[in-house]
Amino acid sequence: MKQGYGERVERAAAAIPPEYRPRTAVILGSGLSGIVEGLGFKEIPYSEIPEFPRPTVQGHKGLLCLSKDAAILAGRFHFYEGHPMDDVVLPIFFLKALGVQNLILTNAAGGINTKYVPGDLVLIQDHINLMGTNAFIGPNPSDPSGKPLGERFFDMSEVYSKDLRALAWSCAEKPLKEGVYAGLTGPSYETPAEIRMLRTLGADLVGMSTVPEATAARYLGMRVLGISCVTNMAAGISKTPLAHAEVVEVGKRAESELKALLLKILAKLA
Numbered sequence: 404m405k406q407g408y409g410e411r412v413e414r415a416a417a418a419i420p421p422e423y424r425p426r427t428a429v430i431l432g433s434g435l436s437g438i439v440e441g442l443g444f445k446e447i448p449y450s451e452i453p454e455f456p457r458p459t460v461q462g463h464k465g466l467l468c469l470s471k472d473a474a475i476l477a478g479r480f481h482f483y484e485g486h487p488m489d490d491v492v493l494p495i496f497f498l499k500a501l502g503v504q505n506l507i508l509t510n511a512a513g514g515i516n517t518k519y520v521p522g523d524l525v526l527i528q529d530h531i532n533l534m535g536t537n538a539f540i541g542p543n544p545s546d547p548s549g550k551p552l553g554e555r556f557f558d559m560s561e562v563y564s565k566d567l568r569a570l571a572w573s574c575a576e577k578p579l580k581e582g583v584y585a586g587l588t589g590p591s592y593e594t595p596a597e598i599r600m601l602r603t604l605g606a607d608l609v610g611m612s613t614v615p616e617a618t619a620a621r622y623l624g625m626r627v628l629g630i631s632c633v634t635n636m637a638a639g640i641s642k643t644p645l646a647h648a649e650v651v652e653v654g655k656r657a658e659s660e661l662k663a664l665l666l667k668i669l670a671k672l673a
C-alpha cells in the first residue's frame with residue numbers, strides 16, 4: 404500500500420458522526436443496492452466521504468447507510484473500473500476505523516457448480532485469488548504514528564468465518580448452498596475454457612470482487628461472511644451469451660430474499 408494510507412483512512416472515518424459506531428457492516432454487490440430502500444437508515448453519499456472514489460457501474464449507488472448497529476455500503480469499488488487496489492479496499496479500512504468487527508460481503512456471481520440455479524444464495528466457504536495481484540503489495544500500512552495496522556504475513560486459513568456461516572444458516576428461510584469463489588479481474592466475462600479450468604481448480608462461483616475486500620478484512624482481524632447471488636450460470640454452461648443486464652435483473656429478483664436474510668443476521672449480531 405502507498406505511504407500515508409493510514410492518514411487517508413482516518414480522514415474518511417472522521418467524516419462520520421460519532422453517534423454511528425456500528426459493529427457490523429454489509430457491502431452490497433451489483434444489482435443488490437435496492438436492499439437499503441425503506442430501512443430508515445441515515446444516508447451519506449460517498450461523495451461526502453473524503454478519500455472515497457465514486458463507483459461507476461450501473462446498479463451501484465455509492466451510498467453509506469448507517470444505523471446504530473450496522474453500516475450498509477450500497478456500491479463498491481472494483482479493480483476493473485481502474486481503481487487501484489488501495490482504493491478497492493479503502494472502505495474496509497474505513498469500516499475498521501469506525502469499529503466494525505463483522506463484515507458481510509455480498510456479490511453477484513456466475514455459477515460454475517451445476518447444482519446451482521440462477522437466483523440461488525450461496526455462502527462463500529473460501530476463495531481463490533486469480534486477480535494476479537494483492538492489495539497488500541508495497542509498504543505494510545500503518546497508522547499516522549507509524550504503528551502497522553496488521554501483520555506483514557497474515558493468516559488466510561479461515562477467511563470466511565465458520566461461526567458467521569452457522570449464524571446465516573440459522574437465519575435462512577430455505578436451505579442455503581455453499582461454495583468456493585474464484586475472483587478474477589474482469590471486466591470481460593470468462594470463456595468456456597476458463598470456466599472448465601476454474602471448475603478443475605475447485606471453484607463453484609466466479610466473480611470480479613470480494614477477494615480483495617475479504618483479504619483486507621482478515622488483515623484487520625474482522626470476521627467475514629460472504630454471500631453470492633448466482634445471477635447466471637457461467638460461460639459455456641448456459642447456452643445464451645452473458646449480459647450485464649441479466650446479472651442486474653436476476654440480482655433484483657433475489658434481492659428480497661437476500662434482504663430478509665441480511666436483516667435477520669444483522670438483528671442477531673446487534
Ligand code: HPA
Pocket residue numbers: 511512513514592593609610611634635636637638645650
Ligand atoms: N462471471 C464473472 N462475474 C460475474 C458473473 C460471471 O459469470 N456473473 C456475475 N458476476
